[in-house]
Amino acid sequence: MDSISWNVESGIQTLCESVFVRLCQIVGTSKQVAIRRDSRAIRELLDKRVLENDEAVNMESGSAGEGFRLSGSDVDYMYWPNGYRVIWDILQCEYYYNANKILILADCSESPPGFSLLELLTEERDRERNLQSVCVKMNDRLFLSSSQFRQETEAVQFPNSKEHGPCESGDLGGLEYDFAYCFYCIFWPPSASSWIDRCHFWPDDEVVNNIVRNGCHFVPIGHPLGIQGHEHKEWRISFSLAERKLVHSMTHCQFLTYGLLKIFLKEVINKHSDETNKLLCSYHIKTVVFWVIQQNAFPLWCPQNLLAGFWVCFKLLMKWVYEGVCPNFFIPENNLFLSKVHGSAQRRLFLQLEDLYNKGLTCLLQSSSIRSCLIDVLYNLRLSICTDEVRMKPEVVFDLELFNEIGRKSSPFTKNLHRCIKFLHALDQLIGIPLTQCQILMVQKLIATIIRDTAFALKNRYTATGLNKQMYIADRMSYHMMKLAAKFGFISDMAYIAMYCYKTLRYREAVYVIKIIKAKLAQPYLIYNGEVDRKRYTEVLGGKSLSTKMRHAVAGDIALNTSICYISELTPEQQSALQNLRQTICIPLFVMLHFVQFLCHRHTDTTLAQATLEELQVLVHHDQGLYVRELLRDISWEILGICQQISGNHQAALYSYQQSFTQFPLNKIQNATQIRIQELHTT
Known part of the structure; x- marks a missing residue:
């Protein structure tokens, strides 16, 4: 009997370890x-130090902000105007006495728990967006209408967006997104003060204090039941920033359990019935995990016990569905089930969960992502599982993760020379604080990006003066800065040297630089847009420093700041993107290299210019996503059209512009495309 008991216990432990490895x-x-978290933290810290009052702050929220990269997950961002702040008490105005902020007063007196009215207190002057248009008057006071605010901000980022709760939602080339436009309050909500008193076990005091110091947000959605008739005026208190900090404070085993529950919801619970598949969402799952950890309902979180933690969370979810109550983690009086989980749908959902519960842990066999690792153990209970994370994945996997995250987050909005200097000053301050290895690489790449943009901004400023001596000095300085920047960043950062050489009429030197870049890009160990021959990469670069790998083996697409002139031929596209609130234009590296090479050869060798144009045409027409990503086909066709128009082939140029116009408008260059088409029709 003891032997049987031991075998069962050992088998369950092996199942847990197998699931742990699969989740990793x-x-x-x-x-x-x-x-993922460290690279994002550096970028957000940097942006926070340079943003001005008339700009918007953005924060990656949702699962990606928490550290997940699950297949099929959407991208969540929150945006709020930096020149506005919400306060809870009129006495808090003193905090902003010299801050030049527009103040908004939160009034919860007539709203249900978790919601508030927002009263505009300060008169708006010289603001690009005036909130008067979304205000409604009540008792001689101006309140912000959440529904009108949503209508005004709808489709700000992308034209085909739809309303989804408080968010602008849509599909970005197969990637779903949710953008929430909101307001920020640095003060902790009085209605959430009880949460602070509950934090005896988790999170620790440092995390609690950090969360409270960073306050909350207000997103434009009223209470679903329309209590007091204020549903179109009410705003929901959002704890997205606090939630992100809480998830970051979890142990990795707790984080993986949370991930397992998200997978189970998507692949099992929400697959059962059309009537119930919209009742539960990942936010309910997150709330369950928060409560379980804080109440210490499951004290032993480790790989050998992972499924027990999953089961405790699942049982709490079942209990809440049965009772029809899901208490918000920060304001428990706010029942997250109130408008959805009730009546016949609630009963059906509970019966569905009860059926899964009765199956025990075998219910996980219904998950396509988890099934195989369970079956492997069930066929061989004596299977030995290694849970040492160091041995789970090779060095190249971590390198790919690191360089992919750095590539995603290393294009700050350096809109002019003044902003570039502010960024450099902020980076200088970062050097004095403790940084992880990932953050050091992130800073290194950011330095390269900002020095590069500083060089272009400096050149543009002194070219505009027309003073020869100043122009000469600025050119010497800028050219030196370009070469310096290339020593810090990716291989693709060298393309900016070629662009600068073209801009300053150094055509042969630009072609020479492009030749060097192409030779580096031909190396078999190259990482380009997250793809690499792992075997060759490991053979050549295994064990080398991350800085060496970044400088010699990594390349990505070209990001052009829409406020800085790099190549005059792309000015209309940059202006179009800027008018549509895009901070950067993203161009495939190989398209940009052919573009600059073509432009240079026009001045030195027309035969080579035609040959380069033909290569570019083959690339744009026939590439299957290897060198020209689907999302970047708008600018790729546009550049091909520009080259064809310059060479005199107007019919081919017209076709390319028309193709550009039909692509997904990631770069927001449609206005420029229309103008170019009109120009061709008039010539």
């Missing part, structure tokens, strides 16, 4: 998750 493959190891 799907969700990521603790090192991978740390890379």
